[in-house]
Amino acid sequence: MYCFRRAVGSEPHRPPAAPRPPQDGVAHETNVEGLREAVKRAVQAQRKDLTAGDDAVRSTREGGFLGPGGKVEESGGEGAGEVLSEIQKFRLRQAERDRQLEKERRDKLEKRIRASLEQQKREEAATEIRLQQEVAELEREEEKDRLREKVLAEIVDAKVEELMAMKKKLKAAGLDASDDEDERRASKKDKDRRREHSESQDRDRRRDRDRDRDREARRGGEKDRDAAGSSSRRGDRERERGERDRDGRRRDRDDRRDRDRERERDGRRAGDRDRDREREREDEREAELSKERLKRKMAVLSTVLDDLGGSGDEGEREREQERERE
Known part of the structure; x- marks a missing residue:
């Protein structure tokens, strides 16, 4: 030892x-x-x-x-050899244990990576299936919408044809006097709209013209003051001070005018929106009145045709009744 x-x-x-x-x-x-x-x-x-x-x-x-x-x-001697042999065995065992721990760590890491990849593949497959289902659902909805639009277009075309036929019959029977009134009312509305638009444009033009005139007047006054100003230093300082004051007052006045103009413009826009809403409501009321007049015309037409015997055919009478119910 x-x-x-x-x-x-x-x-x-x-x-x-x-x-x-x-x-x-x-x-x-x-x-x-x-x-x-x-x-x-x-x-x-x-x-x-x-x-x-x-x-x-x-x-x-x-x-x-x-x-x-x-x-x-x-x-x-033998004692030293035994000690070194024990040290070698200990280090070999330590190295083997380190290799085993490293192998276990790598195995765990590999298992974790493999499980993560499998989970990712499953999620991607589920996402792809869900996307395919959503695409198929959207395609079905679009097909339904196309069919619905097609059916509605056919119904509207049929209704328009029926209304045109009824209008011809009403004109032939002399019962189309209300159409002139509708046309006069629509023409009056158009005239009112055009007049309001023209008045609004005139107001804007007058306002712009007044503003330009004020600006030119201010420029002319400044030129006159510059020409008639004193050449002394005190007079120059006073003129500069006065110009600064006038510029400040002019800027304040312009700012107030711009704010007033902006408020007026906002008011006009609000008024235009109110008028547009009122026109829409009037149009809706006119549409309802037109429907009511059309129903009355159809009823009168049916009565007139019955009186004149123009619908002796029973099938024609049933078709007229079906149209009236629709």
Whole structure:
């Protein structure tokens, strides 16, 4: 064991014995030389021990047990060989355990990555199925909308044809006097709208013309004041001060005018919106009145045709009744 500690450098080196003092009057230089030789030998022995320890440690790390003079078993005895064998076994077990832990860690990581990929594939498949279902649903809805629009267009065309036929019959029977009134009312509405639009444009033009005239007047006044101003420094300062004051007042006045104009414009827009809503309501009322008049015309037409015998055919009478119910 002592040899092993000496080999790895854990046992401190025993210094050599000090030289004996001179006994028989030997010169002082002789003692100094002996001390130097002793120190040199001690230093060499210490370096040798350190080198041996480094070699032992390096050989142990590399998997061998070589010392400075060969194998430790040959130079240090059986005890050192057993210790190094135990160290080697421990390090082998430690390395094997590290490899096993690394393998388990890699296996767990691989399993986790595989599970994540499978989960991602399942989610992508579910998303694709859901998207396909949504696309199919949208296509069905679009097909339904197209069929509905087609049916509505056919119904509207049929109704228009029926109404045109009824209108021709009413004109033939002399019962179409209310159409002139409707046309006059619509013409009056158009005239009112055009008149309001023209008045609004006239107001805007007058306002712009007044603003331009005011601006030109201000410019002319400034030119006149500049021409008639004094050439003295005091007069210049006073004129500049007065111009700044006038500019400030003019800016304030312009700002107030712009704000007033903006409020008026907003009011006009609000009024236009109100008028538009009122026109829409009037149009709706007119549409309802037109429907009521059409129903009355149809009833009168049916009565007239019955009186005139123009609908002697029973099937024609049933068709007229069906139209009236619709």
